[in-house]
Amino acid sequence: MIKVEDLHKSFEDLEVLRGLNTVFEKGKTNLIIGQSGSGKTVFLKCLLGLFTPDKGTILYNGKAYQNFSKNEKRELSKQMGMVFQGGALFDSMTVEENVVFPLKMFTKMTKGEMKNRVQEVLDRVNLIDTNDKFPSEISGGMQKRVSIARAIVNKPNFLFCDEPNSGLDPRTASVIDNLIQEITHENDITTVINTHDMNSVFEIGENIVYLENGLKTWEGNKDTIYKTDNQKLTDFVYASNLFQKVRIAQREEL
């Protein structure tokens, strides 16, 4: 579980996060949504420890990050998996080398054990016969799956995803969404997903946090988001014609 209390982050004169409070529960797919510039990526980078907050506390399983010793911070990093927007695969390494990388760096597994574990996670993300291929030789959807495989190979307790669907067709995007949700439930981990994709919101949004100008202005889930009276959230969710039609249809049903 991750608990965020009064989180502030500024860059020079620009105040990006202005006192965020929220809880990301274990075993759930937690989504952060909001317009571009609302502070989603900065928030995610604060959670990952890539940015140091100016004020506020982030508690991982009940312990505040600022109270962690250096060794504990290092241990926490090993418990985190991250799926970057562009995949962030090491392009000089093959798919297998990318996935085995965290194991090589942080475990004392034998080569055989590592190979088995890599094959296990590649099978889990449905990647077959791609072990010796380089990231440039596989599709965007496959790159995302390699990125997920690399993120979960070390059996993390926290999984973070920055717009995992961007640049993917709706079908592949849905596969990726479901894969992340299944992995979350199977391993009972805390998953935080930063997304713009409304399909993801309605498919896997077990806990949704809506950010607006660095503040949380709404929190709920895929079932309650229909009934919100937050006008800005409604405008954001139903910005596309398709979702407007869905909304009209739902209202007519009601």
Place this chain on the structure above:
Amino acid sequence: MLSKYIKSIGQYFIMIYETFRRMTKTSELKRLILQELDDLIISSLGIVVFISFFIGAVIAIQTALNFSNPFVPKSLIGFAARQSIILEFAPTFVAIIMAGKVGSYITSSIGTMRVSEQIDALEVMGINSLNYLVFPKIIAMFMFPFVIAISMFVGIIGAYTASVYGGFLSSEQFLTGLQEDFIPFQLFYAFLKSFVFAIILATVPSFHGYYMKGGSLEVGRAATTSFVWTSVIIIFMNYFITQLLLS
């Protein structure tokens, strides 16, 4: 403007400090160092040998053509070629060439990793990305003085070939000149310079790649800026070391 430069200098030294902290796993470091040796040193030998041979030859021809006075012994061609190649051409000129070849490679490879979030991926995993990326390059560049030794040798071979087979002087005259008034300290000076240049060649382009901001266009810009700054710093340090050791 001035404060920007001072900030960059401070950031550069912080980068050097961070590079030697939180070391990467030894087995992985060994692999990275061998890979960097191949990318930075071995792959540069061809161009260094080619340029050294022909520059050595040109130095000998230019010297021969300018020594028209019959009272000047022809062996001076060998002497002048040796001095030019050992003192300046091999350490400084080759370092500038390496700033173009190796420096732009380092900046663009690290810059691309920055743009594509690969450096963030390393940091999220709890790896000191500076140690992982820059430390192996520094260690690999410690072999740069060996490149300079090869450059000196090939340059002198080039000078010998051009002057002897070009009919400017005999082989004995060249070899006499080559051994004339040889001061071993000058070799120490040349190798010390090349060692300092090696550290500059590994760290300045890394700095420009690591701290770059923007997209792929900025990677190209960073590589150009890195070449300019690496060359400027090498030339300044060349003056500083020469003033310190030879004057």
